[in-house]
Amino acid sequence: MAKRINPLMLQRIVKAQLWSLTGFTIGILFFIIFFISIKGLPQITLEFLTSNPVDMGRSGGIFSTIVCTLYLIFVSLMIAMPLGVGAAIYLTEYTRESRLTHIIRFGTECLAGIPSIIMGLFGFAFFVMALGLGWSILSGGMTMSIMLLPTIIRTTEESIKAVPYELREVSFSLGVTRWQTVTKVVLPSALPGIVTGIVLGIARCIEETAVIIFTVGSSLRLPESFFDSGRTMAVHFYILAREGISMPNAYGTAAILILSILFINLSAYYLARQFLKKIC
Amino acid sequence: MSKVIVENLNLFYGDFHCLKNNTLSIKERKITALIGPSGCGKSTLLRCLNRMNDLIEGVRITGRALIDGKDIYSRDINLIQLRKEVGMVFQKPNPFPLSVYDNVAYGPRVHGLYKTSKDAMEAVVAKSLSAVGLWEELKDRLDVSALNLALEQQQRLCIARLLAVEPSILLMDEPCSALDPFATLNIEELFLNLKEKYTIVIVTHNMQQAARVSDYTGFFLLGELIEFGNTKTLFVNPQNKLTEDYITGRFG
Ligand SMILES: Nc1ncnc2c1ncn2[C@@H]1O[C@H](COP(=O)(O)OP(=O)(O)O)[C@@H](O)[C@H]1O
Numbered sequence A: 001m002a003k004r005i006n007p008l009m010l011q012r013i014v015k016a017q018l019w020s021l022t023g024f025t026i027g028i029l030f031f032i033i034f035f036i037s038i039k040g041l042p043q044i045t046l047e048f049l050t051s052n053p054v055d056m057g058r059s060g061g062i063f064s065t066i067v068c069t070l071y072l073i074f075v076s077l078m079i080a081m082p083l084g085v086g087a088a089i090y091l092t093e094y095t096r097e098s099r100l101t102h103i104i105r106f107g108t109e110c111l112a113g114i115p116s117i118i119m120g121l122f123g124f125a126f127f128v129m130a131l132g133l134g135w136s137i138l139s140g141g142m143t144m145s146i147m148l149l150p151t152i153i154r155t156t157e158e159s160i161k162a163v164p165y166e167l168r169e170v171s172f173s174l175g176v177t178r179w180q181t182v183t184k185v186v187l188p189s190a191l192p193g194i195v196t197g198i199v200l201g202i203a204r205c206i207e208e209t210a211v212i213i214f215t216v217g218s219s220l221r222l223p224e225s226f227f228d229s230g231r232t233m234a235v236h237f238y239i240l241a242r243e244g245i246s247m248p249n250a251y252g253t254a255a256i257l258i259l260s261i262l263f264i265n266l267s268a269y270y271l272a273r274q275f276l277k278k279i280c
Numbered sequence B: 001m002s003k004v005i006v007e008n009l010n011l012f013y014g015d016f017h018c019l020k021n022n023t024l025s026i027k028e029r030k031i032t033a034l035i036g037p038s039g040c041g042k043s044t045l046l047r048c049l050n051r052m053n054d055l056i057e058g059v060r061i062t063g064r065a066l067i068d069g070k071d072i073y074s075r076d077i078n079l080i081q082l083r084k085e086v087g088m089v090f091q092k093p094n095p096f097p098l099s100v101y102d103n104v105a106y107g108p109r110v111h112g113l114y115k116t117s118k119d120a121m122e123a124v125v126a127k128s129l130s131a132v133g134l135w136e137e138l139k140d141r142l143d144v145s146a147l148n149l150a151l152e153q154q155q156r157l158c159i160a161r162l163l164a165v166e167p168s169i170l171l172m173d174e175p176c177s178a179l180d181p182f183a184t185l186n187i188e189e190l191f192l193n194l195k196e197k198y199t200i201v202i203v204t205h206n207m208q209q210a211a212r213v214s215d216y217t218g219f220f221l222l223g224e225l226i227e228f229g230n231t232k233t234l235f236v237n238p239q240n241k242l243t244e245d246y247i248t249g250r251f252g
């Protein structure tokens, strides 16, 4: 007969193992942040942030890539926000669950599952080539907005559903139309949840590379309009590191990237908590 | 004067025949109570009068409901106008997660009233809050969230929010069921004040409440209006055996 392990002993072993696994995960996160910061933070000066790259990025700063990233976020959200929030309002407030809504939901789920390299190729074939928009922030923004739609639709839908039905009912009973009820009661109550989805979308725009290389290109010039090509920070980092142009500058860019993603995720977390507090 | 006349009203939820041939008339500036066991269709009848049942899928209605002589189910009725005219107070206090002031101003704002004058809007808010006896306690705290108020205050606020769109009929669906007995008595007193200006229909499963506040009472059972009449008569000398059984507490 096999020797039985003392249950208390087993309990202790399991606990220690779970702790170390959790610790390991957190440890990796901190290691990455620490590693990038050690290598990258010394590079970051005001000049690094405010001057354009020189000599392919061997020297100079990253100003044009920051501008390009901001433009890309702006264009992507200007397209994805109205479409996504609108679709979510339609799905939750204007239709009942039906075959059509199931198909729409299934469609957005599938959209969420498409690998970004494929989306990049699609954006290249459709926006860049077929529509003749060329490598441009507009092409990239439109492609990115398609990728952001599923998240924005889902988070908006969830937060709209969390608004109690009674509030709509009382609004209707005051002679208020459905649309006014949506804009005056439902959306304000759902706002923190909607913002969470949008913040996640911003993070996505910052960190994406494959799609951007295909659709925005990698020009280092300061983009002057949405029809210009450009290079976002993430792409800049990728090219600097991959082609061995300048590791210090690559790490400097990486540090900025990590800091902004960290900041954005923290604010999404904070907003989501505010939201939970409000509805509970 | 009859403010509301219901004639041979039938309502079906899909195949379920919920209201059966209801006929009754509701007098202006009186309180009419609808009593009966749970599930007998009191709320459903109430919701017919401001057409809230329109929001439910599969509802079919036959018969007529007249308000001020006009059939509210005729095609040329303006639903928004109707719902402004016929306000509703719900079982659970349901203020918006907004300030006290914004709750009361909600109706006038979306209907585009007093757009040009801040003073006029403030006057309406003050008047509505006074009418429900909240003005004195809240006039210095109009910007606190309505969710921070006590339940009784919340229910009063909901009534004030309703009064601000100037209805003439108030439908109350068990407005006190979430309140303690003391608050219930306070709200009942409010009803007696409000009846000077408004026609009130109140659904309640609390028979003492019906007896205390109402002028007329209707007793429902399984979607049928069993007896309707003067409250005193109905409670003291019911005509129908079923009414008698219910008010003496033999079932329900
Ligand atoms: N939306 C609905 N769909 C189907 N049946 C309903 C609906 N609302 C109420 N009912 C049914 O109609 C009957 C009357 O309900 P209701 O008017 O709420 O009763 P009461 O207010 O007297 O308790 C009940 O049997 C209830 O189950």
Ligand SMILES: [Mg+2]
Pocket: B042, B043, B044, B173
């Ligand atoms: Mg009811």
